[in-house]
Amino acid sequence: MILKRPSLSRRAVLRGAGATLALPLLEIMETRSLAKGTSTARPPVRAGFFYIPNGVVQRAWHPVDEGENFTLSPSLQPLAPVREHISLFTKLDRVKVAGTDGHAQAGACWLSSAAPDQLSPAGYPLKKTIDQIMAEEAGKHTAFRSLELSCNPYEDNRESVYFDNISWYGHGHVARSLRDPQAVFNRLFAVKEHQEHGSVLDLVMDDAKSLDRGLGAIDRGKLEEYMESIRTVERQIERVTKRQSEIDELRIAPPSKPWQAMTRDEFIQVMGDLMILAFRTDLTRVCSIMSSPERWGSPLTVQGLFDKPVDHHGMTHGQGHDHVRTKLEALDHFHVQQFSTLVAKMAEVKEGEGTLLDNSMFLLGSGISDGSLHVYTDLPTIVAGHGGGVIAANRHIKSAQGTPIANLWLSMAQIMGVKVSRIGDCTGALRMS
């Protein structure tokens, strides 16, 4: 095992500059017009989800006041430069269902559209997640339905699939996240690779059909995952092919170093850059990023922040001690900083009359509020962007006690153009303006 050397200074990292898809790339894109086919229409709305695990230190998170132009709390300080695009939501809850692990459920069921009394066979309140509900609609127009990314740096497999994924096609059917930026890059931009997939699809589809006849009910569901994947890949090939010339013109260069060599901030930023590129090129309109997996009690090096590896989850249970809480607050601050940097980049991407951020909803959140107690009420929730002009920002919106976070999911789905009036245990849409 190679241990990370004492971290390079932040400036040295920037000087190195190789890891992140270079910023100039994003600048180049500002001057180019978006997909020609959509030039007459209004730019589409995009939705991004940025997950932080294990909750946040409560007292450093909550601002003292509400409403417009609220006072940024210590953990929210990094949002200052982009505050006019930020909506902070507090008092949004999920109902925890007993019987499955508190952390597994926190991540896996965070975006779930299941009501608490709807359990999957595995015992989780888990159905199709909100990003996938959006993708079903938004994906009709793009090469990729959605993008699921994870900045999970661990090389063991300590935890199960429920800790490393927040996006699900349905219960038992995970939209497995990609951890390697190079692989994400190839998927988005290597057109030829997609086309090569084409030749065998009919043959294997026929195999699937011949198999289907003899299967039992649960197996058939599993095989349907396969068949649906074939159909999706077919559509992708067709649409990516149509976009080929534009993509080639952009001459986008892949990340220049492997993720294993990236510092934490580089890893998160490069994944965020890929999301921005995918949005900007309209290759997809829905994306989720896990900044780290849920729980995973293995210590982690965060360069420039701590001199030794830290166990995020372990620290949440020690936050009664001041020296532990101070570290934890620094980590929360770090995550918000990463988010804020991405928001600022989105605000720089020109699109039509406005910016990419104007046409996006980029959400930061966690499935736990207080990590020491595994509390699911008052979840940390920030939305950056204006959702195509319908979200008034620079506000702190405190909901009434007991408001389900599903209300926010419903509002966001509606802004995305999904025709839906109920999601999970929602009691109505949340006012966004």
Added chain:
Amino acid sequence: MRIPISLAFLLGTIGPVLCAPFDYHSVRGREAKGPVDGILEGELLPKHGTARTQGMRNFGEGWRGDAHLLWDGEPGQEMITEFRIEEAGIYEMSAQMTLAPDYGIFSVILDGKVLRRGIDLFNPKVSVAPVIQLGKLPLTRGEHKLAFKLTGANPNASTFQKSRYLLGLDFLKVINLAPPEQPVAETTKPKEVTAPKLTVTLEEVQPILATYCYGCHGEKGKVKGKTNLKELASPQDFLSRIELVGKAAEATTFQEMPPADAKQPTEEERRKLATLFNGYLEQHLQDSGRLKPVVMRRLNRYEYNNAAKDLLELKGDLYPLPEKVIRSRGYFNPASGRFPDTIQVSNRALGKNQIEQHILTGVSPFAIDLQAEHGFNNQGDQLSVSPILLESFLKLGRSIVNAREFDGYSALTDSLFRAPDEKDHTLWPPIIEERLRPFLERAFRSAINDATLKRYVSFVMREVSRHGNYSQAMKSVTAAVLASPRFLYLTETKKDASAEEPLTSYELATRLSFFLWSTLPDEELIASARNGDLSQPDVYAAHVKRMLESPKSKALAENFARQWLRLDQLITAVPDFDRFQIYYSRIGCEQWKFGLQTMAEPLLLFESIMVEDRSIMLLVDSNYSYRSDEMASWYKDAIPFRNKGNRNRFNTGSQRFSRRSLESRREGGVITSAAALTMTSEPLRTSPIRRGAWVATVILNKPPPPPPDVIPEIEQDDAAIEAKGQTLRQRLVAHQENESCVSCHQKIDPLGFALENYDAIGRWRDTYRSGLPIDASGTLYGKAQFQDVIGLKDVLLGNPEWFIRGFSEHLLAYALGREIDISDKPALDKIVRKAMAKKGQFSTIVSEIATSYPFMHKTNQLAPSSGKTPKKP
């Protein structure tokens, strides 16, 4: 929904009753014949003069153990070595040597007698020579001196250092042509474990429940732990609330309830309670027990590698697999009945970039599948396919056949990929058909009907007409096969709605092969499936035996044991750098961890048990272990590695692991291995709770329930605790304020506290660093008391059924690719009974699982309420 019952604790007869542990050390199913299957590794022979070991990995795959003995000298000089023969007899000797441009000509001399002259080791390219026969000779018991005399050199040979020439010896083979017959291992007739058939009635038991249980579970609105025993008022209630009955059976059998501070029932009363609960469980199983269905599952990446490698008859792996912890070839040979005393091992699992010589260029694996919460990564319900993964499969198949080494890498190049001699394309279809039929049968593990064959043949013909290239067309179709659901999924057909039916012979062959080998059935097994032989018990049993004796069964160690022990948690264990400096070694500009070596220890123990067919009880406590010299120092010395500093403190390359007898029972088995103890610790202190949970889960298959939401804060550094004059144990106990903490921790903590004599990197300590005394004593299940870790081992060894059952459950879950539940109880009872009779012999457990009812049957996947068919395991 998972039924929260650990089957280990549902047998009426097992409770914490101490009995004399059986002698499991002597269990040995396969006796070694002569030296280790006659092989004496060159690099492991005694070396004199210029003789040394040379790693041969860079030169190819031909060398056993990836190394040979290298020697150099001037003409007239001799390379001398010795070996020992234990039993006088006639032996056949041969040698495997290395050829190279600067190697000389040698004579071979044994005990002064010339066996052969003029062995010319010159070759322009470094390679392995054909086996050199040295003849049949009588050898006496004792040491023998073997010399290789350098007599000259081939005129084309270049010299080494002006006037010298080299010699390379990969191995010697010394086979006893007439081994004396081994006495058949005696088996004392086992005492059948039979449950005392105590019949009790509900009326008899209700007063007992009223006296001891209802107070918390049913009366005055109290339903602690959501358990209301008053719901069980009639026999129907028992049968309809079987989960509750299971919970109650476990709690009473294991004396978890009533809690220690409450009034306790008498032995007689307790037995009545257990009998009643277990009786209803049995009845439920007989009336409506239905095996939990096995969900059709996709191959994980370890299985995909093996399956593609076998199907295409490849020389090596497709891609690097961190799953393969122990990197060494040729040593694992169950048929020999003897695990070598010394093995050259390297472990790259902890390295970031794995350097492999023999993989295919441009082929990268899909993401590793994560293990199920308390299971393995072969559970169908957790193995999904998404568009991203499908893309990976499509790309993977193509990249394999298009890799630049492929043609030299696959043994099918001539038989499958070379264009027919017939020039006229229109005559090709029947030829292609003939080639594809067996290929597809093997790939899809099923008979291939004409429709399927036609589709594949016409695909090939279309590709041929597109590119005009036969070989490329066959590669395209191979890529398609590797992405087909019939290759990627283990499927079992379901005919009708009846509950359970036997697997078809192809399905059984597939399950068996993936269980024992993590790959496709081989030609022999497929042939038995094709002609229906496999349904004959003796043929099936012969296959199980044959497959267990094949080196391919190493998959059980690589895939099962690694996951069962959750060993990869060691990869991310980070003992504090300042406090545990000896765990780290700086080599060049990289910092390495000692876990690299400790990880191999439990796996080598497991493999030795497999190969020598010993008792699995050795995993609890063994009197031997495989360790490198550095590891021996790690366990033994107050300051290991001769007090070296951080730089090059220990080795990270290949190490010699030797079988060592253990002097102290503080060592031996997996529980007290440095690997397990390190990976269950925090950076700055041990974690008795994590350790206890690990033992409960791994050894007893009794995973504790998830922790509650509110967890008290405990200092991350034991120094902070000890500064207050407290031990970690005192601190933890003080924090279990209420009953609900205590009732659960009673089960986990004793197992962890017993290990407090090992620090956070698994080294023995007599006291804490502050000098505070260590209290490792405890009580398991209310009764079995122990003073220290040796006492804990004695409790486990005194109740061998606990571990044998726990292990069998893990292995059955792995074999089936699903969670075990209550419906498997009758089958498990039988497996455990047979295994107990054989003192936990490995092959018994495996073959009992392979012939068990759940393994040989499939369940329909209709709603569980429909239809009730009794089954007879």
